[in-house]
Amino acid sequence: MDESSSEVEAKVLEDVSLPNTEVEEKVSGDTSLSNTEEIHLKPEELIAKAIAPVKREHLRPRPVRFSSNGATDRRVSENKSISSNVVTEKKSKRQFKRERQQEQKSPQHLCPVVAKSGTVSSCQYADKCRFSHDLEAFKAQKPADLEGNCPFASLEKPCPYGLACRFSGTHKDGAPAENLGAQKMSSEMNGLSKDVQKLLWKNKMSFLRADAQLKCLGLSSLGNSKSKNIENKDGSDQDVLNGSIACHESNNKEVDSDKAMDCTPVALPERGVDVEIDDVRPQKKAKCPIDENCCFSEVDNGSTLQRNDLEESSVQTEAETKPSDDCLTETDMSLKSHPREKKLIDFRGKLYLAPLTTVGNLPFRRVCKVLGADITCGEMAMCTNLLQGQASEWALLRRHSSEDLFGVQICGAYPDTIARTVDLINHECTVDFIDINMGCPIDIVVNKGAGSSLLTKPMRMKSIIQAASGTVDTPLTVKVRTGYFEGRNRIDSLISDIGQWGATAVTIHGRSRQQRYSKLADWDYIYQCARKAPDALQVLGNGDVCSYLDWNKHKSDSPRLSTCMIARGALIKPWIFTEIKEQRHWDISSGERLNILKDFVHFGLEHWGSDNKGVETTRHFLLEWLSYTHRYIPVGLLDVIPQKLNWRPPSYFGRDDLETLMASESAADWIRISEILLGKVPAGFAFAPKHKSNAYDSAENG
Template sequence: MEEAASTKVAEVEEEEEEEEEEEEAKTKKEEEISEDPSPANGAPKPEELVAKAIAPVKRDYLCPPPLRPSSSNDDKEKDFLSDKKNRDSTHVVVKEKKSKRQLKRERQKEQKSALHICPVVAKTGDVNACRYDGNCRFSHDLEAFKALKPADIEGNCPFLGFEEPCPYGLACRFSGTHKDNGPAETLNVRKKSSEVNGLNKDVQRLLWKNKMSFPRADSHLKHLGLVVKDKSKFGKADVDQEEGALTAVNGSNHQQNDDGNEMVNDSVNNEDSFPTKCMGKDCTNDISMKDETHPLKKAKNTAGEECLPTDLYYNITGLALPVKNDEVQTEPEEIAMDNSSKTEVDSCLKLNVREKKLVDFRGKLYLAPLTTVGNLPFRRVCKVLGADITCGEMAMCTNLLQGQASEWALLRRHSSEDLFGVQLCGAYPDTVARTIDLIDRECTVDFIDINMGCPIDIVVNKGAGSSLLTKPMRMKNIIQSACGTVDKPLTVKVRTGYFEGRNRIDSLIADISYWGASAVAIHGRSRQQRYSKLADWDYIYQCARKAPDVLQVLGNGDIFSYVDWNNHTSNCPELSTCMIARGALIKPWIFTEIKEQRHWDITSNERLSILKDFVYCGLEHWGSDSKGVETTRHFLLEWLSYTHRYIPVGLLDVIPQRLNWRSPSYFGRDDLETLMASDSAADWIRISEMLLGKVPAGFSFAPKHKSNAYDSAENG
């Protein structure tokens, strides 16, 4: 009996142990299922993944979960991390921060190299062609250059078919194809350059020396009373003498307000009273430059220097003197006319804001201005894919007024951009107005956009960008001074507000129209949000409904398919159109999708073809020599840091893809599609090598922008 009882107890204990083991196995399996999102293992449904902002990729394409080393086994963990490091170390992708001294030494070493060949010698092949001869800072050793020059890149020179030969000659990385560029070729011969808005060298020298005059901007600033005296660079006697000359010419009384700003008597239209020509030292058009509160740059001591007369400036640059619609040529005796009658005449002749030639944004596909990636080659690609309106990258007014060539390059325009604008960013009315005056004379643009929404710290800390949202009076002064300086349409780009939960554009929307802007683009996020969370389109609709009829309102934020476009334009008829920004960076064919009203399941080869077009346009824009090739590669890699976030339509359980979805690790339908989906910079470099050849030794790359990153508490 005792043996039977003990046997029964043992059987019960075994059954309990088996049940505990089954329970543990079941729990372990449930944990594995929760970690593995594959639907085959009972993962959440596509709708549940979408609710969690996870892209619902089909289970057939999902990668297996990575091997996770046990925390108790330090050796295995070290081996795992070591293998991962070795796999990712094909290319060094972490850019080291170098000191200015180290960068200077590298530049000097590069200049002494035989690869630093003289451009004239490289183009002509003649060592005696350089006019500087022995004083040239470039190398003239052709044989050493040929011995060190990297191998040519596969493909044709981008300058084949131009009227003139390749401007880089032997330095071109496609020089082997130059022999095929003959007059008997059936290639489409075209002009040497299809780009405009280059910086004139004479104008650049005037900007360097701080001798440029801005007659229209300064006269309008005087009229608005926005010029503050600064006697640090010029003696008080000279300023008083010029003020006396100004009073004698205009017959107007100048007063000062409580802030010490110069005010012009309203009885005289100061804008029309200014002479169109500058008269040397007594030039009244240049007083505001000398009285400027914020110097354009730290220039050398300019004591005793005279401002270059306006007529001499236009003789040097070969430009025609600007004649405004409201300027009337008068005889000297007519200047003494009665002030009251003069005011009536000027009010009739002055061009009203509503009489300006406006840009109709309604229904057009607008590629938003994009820092770094929105360069001219990228805009050319988007134009081919269906974009209607393009805008240059944000340019800082202070850098433009200093004549920085790199900043002026942001204003360049291609002939294919039939409706093109430039975007400026400045903190003060005088800086913005003078920049616009200069651009109006030097560039060909259809509209000018002022950025009052940039969230970048370095811009905000200088009082520009979204910092202006907290200073409505300065916003007013900037818009009024800019609008009165040129006859081209002026647009403004803003965010909903500076701080999260404190939207304020709806209270300023009518004022923005009254100040002179013809359109306003509203990004549906605050400055504090940066690019996190979804855009607040309900607030954009609210602003569009409050806006006057004459003000066009453009929405911006999270447009990633033609469905998004249709929803926003139909939900609010008062909305003129929508800007497309990051959606175009990730998939530039979004313009084609909107126009054709379809979800384009684009193949990897079609995507590679778009990258090839970008590379071709980049080589034509930045040059086909080694420097131009590496510049093109750099901007290609910056673009690839966005394009890898695209998930092909054929791989999704739910379409269309949303911009805020996090993508799981997945395989593509072919090797190239898998490579394009990688978030590793090493893989982006491999893609660039398919188009631009091997990277040079010691090459490194790190993306410049991380659009959805915000570290500090003050930024969200």
């Protein structure tokens, strides 16, 4: 895709430049008047209006669109005509399901086993297989091969997609066909095994370590909780107990003893409130905390409950469970150190790529690692979906071997759900830390009581952090916002408690939930929180870091700040990590930017596959990323550097056609860039970004 794609690139750029020129000629007379203000303002005046000060010789006139009443609409549009490739609404789940069913019945959906071997007889299911076995029909409708080499060519074994690979013409003839699927994810880890997934589907997974910690804290769930129901009527299944397989008969005995041991009151849902059984609310105030010996007997060194301990606990007298003067107060319990030592991660001075929904996928993180990122974190995964064994949610936890310091981010509403999730992750995944998202502002998350909703419930925050940190030895970090409502910050009053509850680090996004991503981040408040934090708690800042000068300023203004998390700045210019390490403004060329996109495509084909489905999945996530990268303004075109994250880029000409194309905020032009790298889009292709930015809203969708 390197040398051979140059002709395709030139053709696409030639096709792109013509419509824009025609639009400019048609509206140039009216546009000069509408853009007079921006063109003649001084750079400092433009900055005051949050408009990027692009050099005048590179500014281009904006087309003026007229509404029905004759008034002008000055919103920017690179192309005047609305492209058929851009959709205004997303498809429903029913539409996607119907399309998948139709696709399975078509010859295009060739059986993977047949595709790998090239022979119909290789599939063990024969006529009962739900995939197509019609090789000739598949070859007749298969799209033309893409330019370049197969992404799996460097492996010693053959391509795992065989005839279905979009680079099958470059495959070596006579390659052996055995063990073809083994090397597909050879450099990736944290996959969910089928055995564990089946146990999660059947609600037969046991979480002794998590449940023991919940019991110790007085946060036990109802006895008939789905996540604790491990009854097996036929006795044929086996359960996983903290990573080890044990026969079901012994599990029933342990659970029965475990129930006999539960001497703490259970918090029942309030009357009139609909609550799922497995999301039981923690009790607000325990009559008496469990003593230190109970904690040691249940969770010491992660061992399972012993028979003697269970018997001793089951014969506790009523007097032992009543409050006494010797019981530790709630404050003392929070100050008491945990029996097991926590592993520590030093975040100080390291470049931390934030967990980014949709765009922060594994191929994008690999690109950032190449460009200098030190710490990476997976996309936010919902605890309830992980505990249900959803493959799509577990895919968010996958890790590449190049990610040497990697964490996963989870989100949940209740301590029992989160404790069992971290217990499961601890045994099924290889991670360096686990981050709990308590700052997500998305409505669907907040309405379930998770994310930013927890900022209004400090006691729930305490229960979650204590339950999770006491369940695993893996370092636990927390991500929060300044508060829920604008002007009512509250993290400064909780910062010392967060460290005592068991978190090793906290990331503070300098905006409230109500602000979402509008207005500038309040770094003065982040500094204030860092000063109040205990020495054992590392504080990380997050918000509006878009250059190495931003990074240096925040680090110098607050020596107590461990590091800065980089989020949207990395989406717009992933080479920000290189700039920070080399302490320079990189005036990156359009060709260098295209090479970064090529790396992403290569990593994407390795991750999602080189067949037609993998190519289109890679294209989809490339387009999602391009919906951010077009906001980058080259250093050489600015009157004032560096670019700030809140600057709105005006319409401008780049220094070459490719740079101009990359600056377009038209989704149709993003699709053209994808065609440079992945060939023509299929018939009926449509794209709408999952995260519509303000710039996108002003583009072709009106």
